[in-house]
Amino acid sequence: MASRSSAVLHPRVFRSVGRSLLLTLPMALWSLLMFTPSLRQSRRDVTIGSAIVIAFMTTLFYLMVRTGNTYRWRRCFFVALGFLFPIGFISALIAVRGTMSIPIERMVSGDTPFCFMVTPMLVIPAAFTRTIIFPGSILPTSSNPHSIAVMIGLWLAMTLVLGKAWCSYGCFFGGIEEGFAAVRKRAKIRRTVDKFAPRLRLIPWALLIVVVALSAALMEPIYCMWLCPFKTVTEYPAVHSVETAIQMGIFIVLFAGLVVVLPYLTKKRTQCAFFCPFGAFQSIFNKINPFEIRIDREKCVDCTLCQTTCPTMALSKESIREGKTLMNCMKCGACVDSCNKDAAVWHLKGTRVGLHPERARLLFLYGAWAMATMFGGSILANSLATMIRFLPKIHSMLLK
């Protein structure tokens, strides 16, 4: 045991600056490579946005390497992504259309940017009727580069690398609730959530079955039309009937409850943990992903601190006793960072639990951060560029 412990780098022992810089170098080069085309553009807003993102992503990676802490630095990126995405998206919509709502004729003409949330709903109709039940264009167009083919390709690549970690390194919605969950120092509601968590955790699975079956039944993406809380901060169908008014009401109630109020009161990502059917779908891919979080039973003292910290309730007393997380673990690293016995560890499947957890963490982070830079980073750069473009207009509006 002694030799094993000595081989383990304590996650909270800082690495030397030189070694940390060396380990960060590949990620810095990757960021540069990703944003070279944007840096070369003649538009100042795009260049500034990209330069900020390169610096931001590289610095956060350096801090993760140097401090051994994953959760805190990842959260900085993720919350920025969650809040900047709608800002950029809404500004662009208002600049182009003058409204956040999409008129029915534009929806039919395929002018809707594709959202990955719809992916599980596409499978059955595409298999049986060769139809994509989403009103977007399959190939990129000049007005809509976020076409179905591009987004599904990106999602597939990220899912293979990340598994369910998509939900903490890729999803551009999760950051909003993570942001609200970070506001309070302590949770106001804890016991009730703990008590009902085993049942609540099953809701995303039930929703997944229902939206997939009903989408196949009605040949339309039911989740997007009736249940997506994030329509409130992105794009929704224009309200022109009782039905669309009800839909809008549902979006707002779900957003306010699950993304703002409950995360603030519980310090949990309630929408991700207890509602999102796409999250349940992603959990399936955790099975084929080589990285996971494990509990080293030889070190664990069953204090359940990790369980309390986990933002998606992906640990239970039973799972801790078994040395595993539940299927919905999104590899955010909060449990590992909180465990002061070093019992919660990063793990590469096929190796002995607790053998080289830091090595497993770094291996995972290279893949995850590379994907985060490519996907989330370009969203951040785009949003920043949009904001920079609009700043003078907003400034002059304020002066008037």
Add this chain to the structure above:
Amino acid sequence: MTTVTDNSSLPHYTARSMAIHSLSAFAGEALALGLATGPVCLASCGPVVLPWMLVQPRGLRTHSTQLSLFLAARLAGYLLFAAAVWTAGSAIPHAWVGRSWLLGGTQLLLAGALFVYAAGFPHPRCARSASAAPLVHIGDSPHPRRSGAATLGFLTGINLCPPFLVAGVRAALLATLPSALIYFAFFFIGTSVWFAPFLSLSVVRRTPSLVTVARMVAVLLACWYGVSGALILMEKVVYG
């Protein structure tokens, strides 16, 4: 909606694709209903099937054959019922002014039935409505009894438990007899998934989370039927 083979983003419908769309439409709904209500079928048929499976000679092959026979006969019972309810449903004229009221009201009743099912599972009536064990009692036999499997399957296939009635009412409102039969066939597939564990003898009981998910699915479907029924009635009130 966009056809995969077509690069244009406009919908491209043919008579065949329309037919496939509508098939996928009610097949998906029937499958979801079957998956959601499967546990009630299990509760209703389980007490009959389980003891009978236990007295069959051991072996995966024997059990698979017996279960297949049971399910085939159950499907026959389903299809017979679908034909009967559709014939009754088609007696209502399409031009009848009260059809929207009937449709909206039915959807609300379906929602209510699913809520009751989700809240009170396993409903005592389901257990009572199952085919009586003595009718198909086979006893301890060293040889597998095919007739026994078929009789059991058929009788449990026509037992009137709440989810079965829900599916029956939906099938009765479909436009053609083949649609009603396909509806019940997919409903059957959804419910049959729950019978697979009989091969390893009641895995379901060891994983109660599956049952909870099924009950949640029932509640969500009830909400769906409730909202769509209410919208039909509201439209009728507003536009006449």
